[in-house]
Amino acid sequence: MLRFYIKGLFRDRSRSLMPILVVAIGVTLVVLMQCWVTGVLGDMIVFNAKFATGHVKVMSKAYNDNIDQQPNDLALLGTEQILQNLSADYPGMEWVERINFGGLVDAPDENGETRAQGPGGGMAVDLLSPGSKEAERLNLEKSLVRGRMVQTPEEILLSDEFATKLEIEPGDPVTLITTTMYGAMSITNFIVCGTVKFGATALDRGGMVADINSVRMALDMQDATGEILGYLPEWEYDELQADAVAGSFNEKYSNEDEFSPVMLTLREQGTMTMYLDMVDYFKSIIIGIFMVAMAIVLWNSGLLGGLRRYGEMGLRIAIGEEKRHIYRSLIIESIFIGFAGSIVGTAFGLFFASLLTKGIDIGGMMQGSNMMMQGVMKARITPDAYYIGFIPGIFATALGTALAGIGIFKRKTAQLFKELQA
């Protein structure tokens, strides 16, 4: 019986081709947008995790409360002990210290007089310890525009944009004027060894990277650090794992004291909550919108198809098929349509998404943005993309047909029968 209906369905192009096309188009867009949102927001999360948040981050409570001001005066103390504890408690995770600092970068001329000056934001990371993965994590080597990597404690990398603005070449000396952890003025000389392009506008505008030990010296932060970032053994951010780690750490080490350490997961930090929620919301909203839109289109075309098929319906009733049975067969037909359309749409969606995995450069649009976001937006194909289109595809056809079919279902048998004889 089912075969009989499906046979008829695929022979009648107007009943199969048009709805399949509608579903395919909708599903293509759903899959494409899914890949796009996953790619863009996913990259943003990965990027933020590497540069700013880690998968988890340990700070002093007070530092966390004032994090926008880079409050190194509220830095975490006794970091050596804390690091030891972290390594012992969470083997397999990687823990790295970071200090974010701000200051004035001064480029002197041959006589030592100020030639150019500008405010910059710096990141102090472990660049020189053997085995440190920080340079790799921040993709520094590949980001080099001019010069070379930091090789001695006296060297510093400037963002290429910043260096260009100050007319600084690799090999030039610069002076960093900032304040120590205790509020005293600090003046430190560095040699610019190279310039980098981070690919994030916020960092490219006035960023610099130096080795953490020299910055620690400059800021008088012995056995102290702004932040300790923790990375899970896997590349991806795993919310459950991060929650578990942060929960147990805070239980054990965090207390009322405002200088006691506190661990936050990536999601708990600043705007990341929003990004992560956005990924989930976007998916359901996209699916929802397309499902409703497609259902409406299919409902209408279903109505038209239904009118055309009153003859068939009346006949089937006369031959003794129950209305319920007819209604059910219409829904089953629609599921086939939805399935076929979803397959086609998913194939097209994945194809277009794969074209977008190379990325679109939106660097120009990001001028003036403070978002920690890469200038290249890429689609990303995850396993979700292979099935997600089937949800709106099949539901929309079933829903559209269910609505259209109510007309047939509600009509009195005799009336339907009359129409068939007209």
Next chain:
Amino acid sequence: MKNGSIITIESLIKSFPIGGGEFTALNGISLNFEKGEFSGIVGPSGSGKTTLLNILGSLDSPTKGQTIVLGTASDQMSPRVAAMLRKKHIGFIFQTYNLMPVYTVFENVEFPLLLLKTPAAERKKAVLEALEWVGLTDKIKSKPPQLSGGESQRVAIARAMVKKPDLVLADEPTANLDAENSHHILQTMEKLNKELQTTFVFATHDEKVIGYLRRIIRLEDGKVVSDENIKK
């Protein structure tokens, strides 16, 4: 119910709501049909022929009065029971042939048996037999749009007959056919009536059909004005 009677109608009234009031299409009809009859309801347009046929076929129910169709009384006739009755025991033939255009002749005739869940081998045998009755074995694979009017109506007859129903209801089956084709399908139905003892009830005002009938029930304004048996 008399012995061998297939349909009994007593004091049947059928009215339709129109505007604020009611229109009485059938007004106090009592009839009895027996197994093997070849009878017709004859009357001018609007006299209520189709309305009566629909009630006989349990597609519609009486407003007042009682019907017993193939042993089931109208007051026990749920939509479900009615559908079952039609599925198993009643065949319909229409003025417009109502074949399903995307299916072949074979598949159109097969459809009632699919609903009855007849096994495939048995189905095939029955369909071929039915197509043989109507002389269309050479058109098995054709689709309805490729058939002439006469051929289409013969397919419809095969579809109505394939399950060997007790009762066949034919509403103006010749209205769209020329004389030659009309006689052809009427002869076919007459033959099937004799061979299979199937009861036929027509609704018609076509003289050609009337010529074949063995019982003529005349209807006017929803009332039976005469009911005569013709000796052949």
